[in-house]
Amino acid sequence: MSKAPITVCITGAAGQIGYALLPHLCSGATFGPDQPVNLHLLDLNIEAVQTNLGGVKMELEDATYPLLKKVVTTGDAAVAFTGADAVIMLGAFPRKDGMERKDLLEKNCGIFKEQGQLLNTVASKSVKVLVVGNPANTNCLIASKCAPNIPKENFSALTRLDHNRAIGQLAIKAGVPVEQIANSIIWGNHSSTQYPDISHATVNGKPAKEAIPDDDWYKTTFIPCIQKRGAAIIAARKLSSALSAAQAISDHMNNWFIGTPPGKYVSMAVDSTGNPYKVAEGLMYSFPVTCSGGKWTIVSGLSIDEFSQEKMNATQAELIEEKDVAFGILDK
Numbered sequence: 027m028s029k030a031p032i033t034v035c036i037t038g039a040a041g042q043i044g045y046a047l048l049p050h051l052c053s054g055a056t057f058g059p060d061q062p063v064n065l066h067l068l069d070l071n072i073e074a075v076q077t078n079l080g081g082v083k084m085e086l087e088d089a090t091y092p093l094l095k096k097v098v099t100t101g102d103a104a105v106a107f108t109g110a111d112a113v114i115m116l117g118a119f120p121r122k123d124g125m126e127r128k129d130l131l132e133k134n135c136g137i138f139k140e141q142g143q144l145l146n147t148v149a150s151k152s153v154k155v156l157v158v159g160n161p162a163n164t165n166c167l168i169a170s171k172c173a174p175n176i177p178k179e180n181f182s183a184l185t186r187l188d189h190n191r192a193i194g195q196l197a198i199k200a201g202v203p204v205e206q207i208a209n210s211i212i213w214g215n216h217s218s219t220q221y222p223d224i225s226h227a228t229v230n231g232k233p234a235k236e237a238i239p240d241d242d243w244y245k246t247t248f249i250p251c252i253q254k255r256g257a258a259i260i261a262a263r264k265l266s267s268a269l270s271a272a273q274a275i276s277d278h279m280n281n282w283f284i285g286t287p288p289g290k291y292v293s294m295a296v297d298s299t300g301n302p303y304k305v306a307e308g309l310m311y312s313f314p315v316t317c318s319g320g321k322w323t324i325v326s327g328l329s330i331d332e333f334s335q336e337k338m339n340a341t342q343a344e345l346i347e348e349k350d351v352a353f354g355i356l357d358k
Contacts, residue, residue, distance in 0.1 A: 028060070029062060030062070031062035031096070033064045033109050034063050034110070034111065035065075035067075035068060035149075037106070037114070038069060038118070039079060039099075039117075040078045040082070043116050043158070043268050043272055044069075047114070047271075047276065048086065052094045055276055055280070056275075056283075058284055061093065062094075064096040065086070065096070066107075067079050067083070067100070067106070068107075068117070071102065072101070079099040082099070083097045104148055110145075110148075111154070112155075112156075113153060115157045115159055115166075115169070116158050117137070118158075118162075119134050120160075127161075128351050131164065131348065131355060134165050135168055138169045138172070141169060141172075142169035142171065143172050145173045146175045146176060151175060154279070155169065155180060156183070156275065156279060157169060157182070158275060160216065161216070162185075163183045163217075163295050163310040163348070164348040164349060164352050165183070166181050167309065167352070170297070171356070182282070183295035184271075184275060185212040185295045186274040187256075187274035188220055188255075189210055189274075190277065191251075191252050191270075192212065192222045192227075193207045196229065199248070200234075207227065208289075208290050209227050209291055209314070211223040211224075211226060211314045212252075213337065214311055214340075215312070215345050216312070218257075219253070220312065221334065221337035222249055222252035223337075224238075225328075225334060249337075278294065281317045282294070286317045290316075291314040291315055291325045292315060292317075294312065294315045296315065296324070298311040303328075303330065303338070304338070305342055309345045309349060
């Protein structure tokens with residue numbers, strides 16, 4: 027018997043990441059080759075934007091994906107979220123020249139408070155929500171706080187792009203195919219304070235720090251490269267990451283819904299409550315996780331040296347500051 031379709035909602039769907047993501051969702055690459063999908067595409071209720079979404083819908087019809095069963099385009103979040111099994115939140119207020127972080131958080135607090143409240147009332151109670159729009163970790167925390175009927179573990183923020191970037195740079199440095207790299211880690215915030223950690227990574231089964239015995243490269247080249255990769259792409263393309271972001275979103279949702287390969291873990295920003303490391307509770311903090319049965323589990327027992335703890339603390343401090351500002355706005 028064929029599977030029933032799952033309903034996948036994308037917010038900010040008219041943007042470049044949404045456009046790049048659609049083939050992953052409709053081809054079976056994300057949710058599996060036998061999983062039909064209904065798409066709910068949400069963006070601003072502005073005529074030009076909705077006309078754009080109408081064109082995207084026409085393209086999806088023309089692409090004749092066997093797994094795609096229905097496409098809804100809308101400017102109404104209540105319509106988009108109704109019955110959603112997965113929500114990929116690309117839409118967020120972008121940082122503009124001269125904006126302080128508090129200004130950005132104030133704009134996004136309004137967006138993610140409203141959307142969290144709607145998710146709370148009309149989405150499936152088992153919905154899995156992935157927040158991509160920046161500041162992703164704190165936007166995710168806001169949405170979760172405003173959706174108390176949905177378990178906190180059903181919310182996550184995207185750090186898989188950073189994780190994949192780390193794998194790519196390790197593969198280039200080691201001169202090996204990317205599939206030989208495993209278990210890189212992104213700790214903390216999806217920002218320039220994140221900590222890309224190779225202490226537990228492997229290159230063709232060998233510890234990365236043995237395969238690449240160059241601590242200076244690791245500290246002065248690799249870490250800043252991953253932390254600032256998004257800015258470097260914007261400088262080169264004059265646009266933010268789209269192709270690689272779409273791949274990372276697909277990877278994240280695939281692992282969350284279907285599972286991680288045995289012996290491998292990936293990076294997800296998730297609720298830090300009860301975590302096995304020295305990370306404050308009540309944050310959306312990126313950890314190494316494994317996934318099985320639609321649930322994630324933080325990998326425990328990894329050794330954390332003094333250098334790593336210092337980096338983990340720094341990105342935690344930024345997340346606490348963001349949370350304090352955001353919750354102060356919400357409580358007004």
